[in-house]
Amino acid sequence: xxxxxxxxxxxxxxxxxxxxxxxxxxxxxxxxxxxxxxxxxxxxxxxxxxxxxxxxxxxxxxxxxxxxxxxxxxxxxxxxxxxxxxxxxxxxxxxxxxxxxxxxxxxxxxxxxxxxxxxxxxxxxxxxxxxxxxxxxxxxxxxxxxxxxxxxxxxxxxxxxxxxxxxxxxxxxxxxxxxxxxxxxxxxxxxxxxxxxxxxxxxxxxxxxxxxxxxxxxxxxxxxxxxxxxxxxxxxxxxxxxxxxxxxxxxxxxxxxxxxxxxxxxxxxxxxxxxxxxxxxxxxxxxxxxxxxxxxxxxxxxxxxxxxxxxxxxxxxxxxxxxxxxxxxxxxxxxxxxxxxxxxxxxxxxxxxxxxxxxxxxxxxxxxxxxxxxxxxxxxxxxxxxxxxxxxx
Numbered sequence: 147x148x149x150x151x152x153x154x155x156x157x158x159x160x161x162x163x164x165x166x167x168x169x170x171x172x173x174x175x176x177x178x179x180x181x182x183x184x185x186x187x188x189x190x191x192x193x194x195x196x197x198x199x200x201x202x203x204x205x206x207x208x209x210x211x212x213x214x215x216x217x218x219x220x221x222x223x224x225x226x227x228x229x230x231x232x233x234x235x236x237x238x239x240x241x242x243x244x245x246x247x248x249x250x251x252x253x254x255x256x257x258x259x260x261x262x263x264x265x266x267x268x269x270x271x272x273x274x275x276x277x278x279x280x281x282x283x284x285x286x287x288x289x290x291x292x293x294x295x296x297x298x299x300x301x302x303x304x305x306x307x308x309x310x311x312x313x314x315x316x317x318x319x320x321x322x323x324x325x326x327x328x329x330x331x332x333x334x335x336x337x338x339x340x341x342x343x344x345x346x347x348x349x350x351x352x353x354x355x356x357x358x359x360x361x362x363x364x365x366x367x368x369x370x371x372x373x374x375x376x377x378x379x380x381x382x383x384x385x386x387x388x389x390x391x392x393x394x395x396x397x398x399x400x401x402x403x404x405x406x407x408x409x410x411x412x413x414x415x416x417x418x419x420x421x422x423x424x425x426x427x428x429x430x431x432x433x434x435x436x437x438x439x440x441x442x443x444x445x446x447x448x449x450x451x452x453x454x455x456x457x458x459x460x461x462x463x464x465x466x467x468x469x470x471x472x473x474x475x476x477x478x479x480x481x482x483x484x485x486x487x488x489x490x491x492x493x494x495x496x497x498x499x500x501x502x503x504x505x506x507x508x509x510x511x512x513x514x515x516x517x518x519x520x521x522x523x524x525x526x527x528x529x530x531x532x533x534x535x536x537x538x539x
Contacts, residue, residue, distance in 0.1 A: 148180045149270040153200065154282050155183075156213070158190035160410075160435050161378060162460035163296050165192070166322075166346040167275055172197045173347050173529045175536065184265070184281075186210055191437040208262055209281070212254065230257035243303045245381075252308050255280040274316075283315035290539060295321045295341075297382075298478050300329040301455040313337055318538045320344045323458040325482035344534045346460055348526045350467045357440035357468055364431075365445040371403045371508055373473075374446035376439045376461045377453070379411030379432070384452040384475065386417055391452070391500035393424040398501075400508060403429065405450070408442050410435040444468050448507045448514065452500050453477050466490070469522040471514040473503045487513075489520045 153171075158164050174181060176199040183200040186209035196202065211219045211227050219228040234253035238246040255278045265272075265286040272288035274281065279293045293316045313319065313334065319341045321327035327341050365372060373392075377383040385407055392405050407430075414432065421430045436442065439461070443449055449465035451474040462483050465472050472490035474480050476499070484490035491513070493503025507514060 148178060150267075151179045151181045152265065152269045152272040152282070152286060152288065153181060153183050153275055154273065154286075155185060155275040157185055157187040158192035158196070160191050160437060160439075163276060164190065165464075166296075166460050168192055168195050168197075169347040169349045169352075170532070171200055172349060172352075173532060174199055175532070176200075178536070179271075182269075186212065186281075191435070194437075206263060212258075224261075226261040227258050230254060230261065233257050241305070245303050248302050248304045251278050252305050256308065259284055279312055279316070283312045290318070291316045292318045292320060292535075292538060295319060295326055295330055296457040298326060298329045298455040298457055299334070300332045300478060306333070310334065310336070313340070316340065318342055320535070321457070322346050323479055323482035325479035326457040329478055342534065342538065345528055345531050346458060346463065347531055348463055348467065348528055350526050353440055353464050353467045356438050357444040359438060360441050362441035362445045365406055365442060368404055371400075372445060372447050373403065373405040373450050373504065374408070374442055374448075375405070375450050375452065376408045376443060377451070377459075378409050379407070379413040379417055381413065382454055382456075383409075383411075384454045385409075386413065386420060387454075387497045387500060388450070388452040389417060389420045389424060389426065389430055390497035391504060392426060392430055394497060394501035395504050395508075396426070396429060398505070400505065401429075403504075403508060404431065405429065406431045406433055406442060406446075408433050408436045408439045440464065440468065443470060446470055448473055448504075450500075450504070451475065454495070456480075456483075458483055462490070463526060466521040466524070467526050469518045471507060471517040472521075473500075473507055475500060475503075488517070489524065490517060 155167055181200040182203050184203045188205045211224050216228050216231050231254055234250050234257055237253045238250035241249050243249055268287040271290045272282045272286045274293045282291055321330055321341055321343050324343050327343050331338055379385050443465050449470040449472050451459050451462050453475055455477045456479055462472055474484055474492055475495050476492050480492050484492055486492045493499045
């Protein structure tokens, strides 16, 4: 008899977490498991990539409000949820935290929970794939509850007491890398027995096929040395320091270089302003959201991940699948993803560190060839990682 599984996440907008979810769903064992997929919002360019295996549950309007403005939430008649959002914003602002975004999300869920419906049926296994994990923790009945960690928790400011209460509702916690696990346990050592590692599921054949599906305009017409990054335009992804790093490189005389960024996010206006202020309009390009980023990765001379922190960047692994020389910053979990000097290069954090790494990559063709060859010789298939998930209590 098949076990009933619920997998919950927010939506399928273009992002690394969403890509990893699609890969997991493509490789899930549907002979042994009946899978329901709970998306709070049936939106995002990746909706078309959903495989036929999971059953997509009906969208619930109340859960969808979490990424609407408070004004729009009021317009839709969800007054209690709007009030919860305001209360959460006020409490987060008074917390004294330098970055209040994570706390605000925690408190939003805390105050909204009494006004949200429960899951319609019980499950054998319930998986919360994206933080905050309150829905599965408090609104789902399941014999086994599992929560996923995609980021370096040692770098984010959360209400630890509130977090621990929610984590306690789960039987297992999945980290996407061993370094991600270690970073999490620095903050929550009491949870050591619950935390396991299941790496993001990669789909090399899919990545290679999609990389050849279209021409990456305008990269295909740009004959300069091309750096490419795929990621959200946010503080965590470090695109702002990428702009400054390229300025340092150009000022050293490397004017025949261009950097293309595929992605979108709240920092776009500030990044465009920085590009203009440094006079890099002909060197640094924001291409916006792309459902298929792989042709752009394939067109790169070097793939760069200038992040301040990561759990395990999906895009780095995908660039390696395409045989790209990879440069990443030395964020705490970097060495779980790249063997420095073997299948990628790790540079120091900050604009100068990134600029130094860019210069090494640009000037050392032999190194690029070595890194590329090592990546092409590596088998990145890891579907067996799901066996770890299936054997959890």
